[in-house]
Amino acid sequence: xxxxxxxxxxxxxxxxxxxxxxxxxxxxxxxxxxxxxxxxxxxxxxxxxxxxxxxxxxxxxxxxxxxxxxxxxxxxxxxxxxxxxxxxxxxxxxxxxxxxxxxxxxxxxxxxxxxxxxxxxxxxxxxxxxxxxxxxxxxxxxxxxxxxxxxxxxxxxxxxxxxxxxxxxxxxxxxxxxxxxxxxxxxxxxxxxxxxxxxxxxxxxxxxxxxxxxxxxxxxxxxxxxxxxxxxxxxxxxxxxxxxxxx
Amino acid sequence: xxxxxxxxxxxxxxxxxxxxxxxxxxxxxxxxxxxxxxxxxxxxxxxxxxxxxxxxxxxxxxxxxxxxxxxxxxxxxxxxxxxxxxxxxxxxxxxxxxxxxxxxxxxxxxxxxxxxxxxxxxxxxxxxxxxxxxxxxxxxxxxxxxxxxxxxxxxxxxxxxxxxxxxxxxxxxxxxxxxxxxxxxxxxxxxxxxxxxxxxxxxxxxxxxxxxxxxxxxxxxxxxxxxxxxxxxxxxxxxxxxxxxxxxxxxxxxxxxxxxxxxxxxxxxxxxxxxxxxxxxxxxxxxxxxxxxxxxxxxxxxxxxxxxxxxxxxxxxxxxxxxxxxxxxxxxxxxxxxxxxxxxxxxxxxxxxxxxxxxxxxxxxxxxxxxxxxxxxxxxxxxxxxxxxxxxxxxxxxxxxxxxxxxxxxxxxxxxxxxxxxxxxxxxxxxxxxxxxxxxxxxxxxxxxxxxxxxxxxxxxxxxxxxxxxxxxxxxxxxxxxxxxxxxxxxxxxxxxxxxxxxxxxxxxxxxxxxxxx
Numbered sequence: 001x002x003x004x005x006x007x008x009x010x011x012x013x014x015x016x017x018x019x020x021x022x023x024x025x026x027x028x029x030x031x032x033x034x035x036x037x038x039x040x041x042x043x044x045x046x047x048x049x050x051x052x053x054x055x056x057x058x059x060x061x062x063x064x065x066x067x068x069x070x071x072x073x074x075x076x077x078x079x080x081x082x083x084x085x086x087x088x089x090x091x092x093x094x095x096x097x098x099x100x101x102x103x104x105x106x107x108x109x110x111x112x113x114x115x116x117x118x119x120x121x122x123x124x125x126x127x128x129x130x131x132x133x134x135x136x137x138x139x140x141x142x143x144x145x146x147x148x149x150x151x152x153x154x155x156x157x158x159x160x161x162x163x164x165x166x167x168x169x170x171x172x173x174x175x176x177x178x179x180x181x182x183x184x185x186x187x188x189x190x191x192x193x194x195x196x197x198x199x200x201x202x203x204x205x206x207x208x209x210x211x212x213x214x215x216x217x218x219x220x221x222x223x224x225x226x227x228x229x230x231x232x233x234x235x236x237x238x239x240x241x242x243x244x245x246x247x
Numbered sequence: 248x249x250x251x252x253x254x255x256x257x258x259x260x261x262x263x264x265x266x267x268x269x270x271x272x273x274x275x276x277x278x279x280x281x282x283x284x285x286x287x288x289x290x291x292x293x294x295x296x297x298x299x300x301x302x303x304x305x306x307x308x309x310x311x312x313x314x315x316x317x318x319x320x321x322x323x324x325x326x327x328x329x330x331x332x333x334x335x336x337x338x339x340x341x342x343x344x345x346x347x348x349x350x351x352x353x354x355x356x357x358x359x360x361x362x363x364x365x366x367x368x369x370x371x372x373x374x375x376x377x378x379x380x381x382x383x384x385x386x387x388x389x390x391x392x393x394x395x396x397x398x399x400x401x402x403x404x405x406x407x408x409x410x411x412x413x414x415x416x417x418x419x420x421x422x423x424x425x426x427x428x429x430x431x432x433x434x435x436x437x438x439x440x441x442x443x444x445x446x447x448x449x450x451x452x453x454x455x456x457x458x459x460x461x462x463x464x465x466x467x468x469x470x471x472x473x474x475x476x477x478x479x480x481x482x483x484x485x486x487x488x489x490x491x492x493x494x495x496x497x498x499x500x501x502x503x504x505x506x507x508x509x510x511x512x513x514x515x516x517x518x519x520x521x522x523x524x525x526x527x528x529x530x531x532x533x534x535x536x537x538x539x540x541x542x543x544x545x546x547x548x549x550x551x552x553x554x555x556x557x558x559x560x561x562x563x564x565x566x567x568x569x570x571x572x573x574x575x576x577x578x579x580x581x582x583x584x585x586x587x588x589x590x591x592x593x594x595x596x597x598x599x600x601x602x603x604x605x606x607x608x609x610x611x612x613x614x615x616x617x618x619x620x621x622x623x624x625x626x627x628x629x630x631x632x633x634x635x636x637x638x639x640x641x642x643x644x645x646x647x648x649x650x651x652x653x654x655x656x657x658x659x660x661x662x663x664x665x666x667x668x669x670x671x672x673x674x675x676x677x678x679x680x681x682x683x684x685x686x687x688x689x690x691x692x693x694x695x696x697x698x699x700x701x702x703x704x705x706x707x708x709x710x711x712x713x714x715x716x717x718x719x720x721x722x723x724x725x726x727x728x729x730x731x732x733x734x735x736x737x738x739x740x741x742x743x744x745x746x747x748x749x750x751x752x753x754x755x756x757x758x759x760x761x762x763x764x765x
Contacts, residue, residue: 076763083763119760123726130719130760132425171762175425182765221765223733228761 062099062152063246068092068208070240072113076218076231082127083225084117084136091138091238103148105159113138119173122228134173138234140165140212144192160193167214167234188214188235196244206242211235284494284546287471288448294475296522297672297695325579326393329371330356331379332555332584334364339387347385351378361559361566363591364584366394376580390583394553395615397538397578407523407696410667412634413512413653414524417708422755423517426715431529433717434487435513435571435710436564438557439506440543441499442534443477443671443691444486449500451546464545464679464686474500475692477507479515479522479669480532488567491536492556493548502691503540504671508699509575510534511668512707513714522669522696526711526754527718533569535560538576541679542689554582557616561588565595570717573710574601574616575703582615586623593625598717598724600710602702603630604643611643618647625724627731630747631655631705634664636738638746642702649748650731651738652708655700665698673697712754719758730757 069092074080077087093111100106119132146161164187171182194208217234218226226232331353335344344365348354353367369378375393382391414420450471457463476483491499501507514532515525537560538552550556557576564572572592589599604614620628628647631639631654638644639656655665672695673680678687709731716727734757735750743749 079763083761119762121721121726121730121757121760123721123723123729126723126726128719128721128723128726128760130721130758132759134762136763169764171764173759173762175421175759177421180759180765182762184764218764223756223761224764225761226764 061101063096064099064244065094065096065246066107066109066206066242066244067094068109068111068240068242070208070238072236072238074236075213075233076226076229076236078229079218079224079226079231080136082120082122082229083134084115086115089113089115091240093240097244099148099152103151105144105146105148105161107144107146107161108142109144110139110141120225122225132174134171137168137170139168139170140188141168142166142190142212144190146192156195156197158193158195160191162189162191164189165212165214167217169217169234184217186214186217186234188212188217190235194242196242198244202245204244206244208238208240208242210238210240212238284452285450286447286498287450289446291446291448291473291475291692294443294446294478295672295693296478296669297693326375326395327551327553328373328375330366330368331375331382331391331393332364333367333379333382333391334389334584334587336387336389343387347382347387350385351381353378353382359555359559361562362555363562363587364555364558366555390587392554392583393580394555395578395580395582397552397554397557397576397616407667410663410696411523412663413655413666413708414526416632416634416636416653417752418755419524419526422715422758425755425758426719431531433527433571433714434531434533434569435527435573435714436533436535436560436569437506437510437513437707437710438535438537438560438564438572438574439501439509439576440503440538440540441491441493441501441506441536442480442486442489442510442532443475443501443507443694444480444489444532444534445474445476445483445500446692447474447498447500448472449474453545454547456545463683465683467686467688470688472688473690473692475694477511477669477694479519479694480507480510481514481516485514485531487531487533489534490560490563490567492560492563493536493539493543493550493552495549499534499536500691501534501536501540501671502542502546502676502689503538504673504676504697505538505540505575505699505703506534506536508666508668508670508697509573509703509707511670512666512704513573513711515668523667525668526708527714530571530711530714530718533564533567535564542676552576554578554584554615557582558584558588561585561592561599565592565597570597570722571710571713572597572599573707574599575701575706576616577602577604577702578615579612580615581618585616586619589619589623589626593623593724596722596724597625598713598727599623599626600706600713601626601628602706603628603645603648605631605641605701605703606643607641611645613645614643614647617643618645620647620649624728627709627728628748629702629706629709631700631702632738632747632751633658634660636751638739639700639702641700642705642746644745646745648745649728650709650735651747651751652705652712654702654705655698657698657700662698665700666704667696667698669694669696670699671695709752712752712757715754715758719760730760733757 073088081087091113095109097107114137121128142165144163148159150157168185190212192210196206198204212235214234219232379391453467455466517524517528617628627649630648630651631642633656672693675690675693732749734753737750738747
């Protein structure tokens, strides 16, 4: 609690300025953040030239939660497109992030992609829909460690990192026998880069891009769409928006 | 059953029929003889269903050696004498055609419908195979061949769903779960001996006939013969565009039972508290008669079952909306005329199934109608397995075999190891099997469930399977062949082999298709 309060004070937002000015400053900060044009408190400095009090030291640790949504384009695009009609889908998730000293952070995220399609037969360049409903669900649980390119007092902080994930792949379909549905978890790896923008005392937003690879998660069954297209990687590229609560 | 009405008597008579000749011949030389049959009534009494016949001993599978019936008496030849099939290359002038035909003392005959080839009359004493070879060397001849006689590929043995082991053997119960109540717009053409698809009362003239030039069976004079639709095939609305190339009309009534049995395996009504089941019980059937039964010949049908008739039947089926063609027939010698027709069919989106042959025990000869199947994506040749899922002892082997399906094998499991379907009660049809004293007019309105075996019985499993895939949305014949092979259950030597091809069909797995990962 104290850490958050301290940080806000350092950035001047907790200072009781004239009511009208405070609103102006906040709106400018939001616009800058969304456009991605801001460069931390430099922008703030331009719009808020008032002299600062001496900055107390930032706390060395913090924890915050986040929820996110985004769009994933799967590496196994032909397979996803054949069965689900698209190689891109919406993904929802959430997690916690721990801020450590030296601008290091560690996060734990769980997310979910789910979409319905139908089973197919693939012959040469033709895909025949068979009218048998199928549901594909991908649930990655990912641990990410990374570096934040700015002190916590900055309003907008870029970051980058990488990590390991456990990707649960489920595929269920009508008329499936006992062993014909799929429920497997495979390990994968990912790289991530993005930026957080604090919008209020307890709330911020962020934008993030992630590339992940989950090798050999698909294509094992010779009678699968992924085998037909020789696609084995369950990873992909995800662009997401984060909503951060805390810090 | 008395001693003479049993299977032995049938076997003797049927074997003898392999050398049957007809005393009155009508040469099949391209002209269309006036059919000697008259429709007396479109309506007859209801069909009689005599239930299963499971006490008759099995007999041998039908092969080319069984059937040496020709109108011109050349009983030992597998082709018609007096004519050959010739396909001239496009643009060949009539004069050039005449010049080439003069080389073999041949003469053209009137062009037949559903034929992109010509029937050329040659001397009766000339060897059609030699004439065809000579014509084939001419630059303006695409192909020339003898008019090989084709024949059905089954054998009647004797005796509903619990007895139809063939469906559980290929996991059809789970396949039907997937496919229940699908649309009924797929038409399967059954090129066979006809189908018991309607009722009728016809009068026929008969001839005396016998064995080895000795008349055994007298003429029955003019007789009235009742026909009825097989009760378990459903209503007449299931049948579309019927065509008879043996009588050259639109009344392809089955005078044998083979075509009706085959049709039952493809499309017997299912889950209707009656009889047995069929692979694709909601498809529509196009009966196309291209092979005669013995009674067709006794009644003097104007055409025999030859390659050119089969080729015309294929083209007719394609031009009239068939999507699958079942050919539970076979014949000796190469048949480019049929191959050309099959290419035409596949190019029009029609999947073609042919029986691989029953001649393994007879030297395993090549099957003229099946040997080119591997060359055509969209046509498969089907071998047979018995109830133990081992190759049926009669099933021909070789590189032409692409898939296997249940065909029955009474040598391992007796009569119940055959394929059970409704067809005519053989006692009412094969009256010649009981000797001259009991030889009488047949009835084609009395039905029974009979166990038959042969690659003839295997092929309709694949045709029904193809129809289900068509209904499922796989409309490209080459894709149908690919899905069948991909999901086939490998049998015998690992990988493709000459006994089972790519293996035993697995309709359930194929119909379920591919998921993303499994």
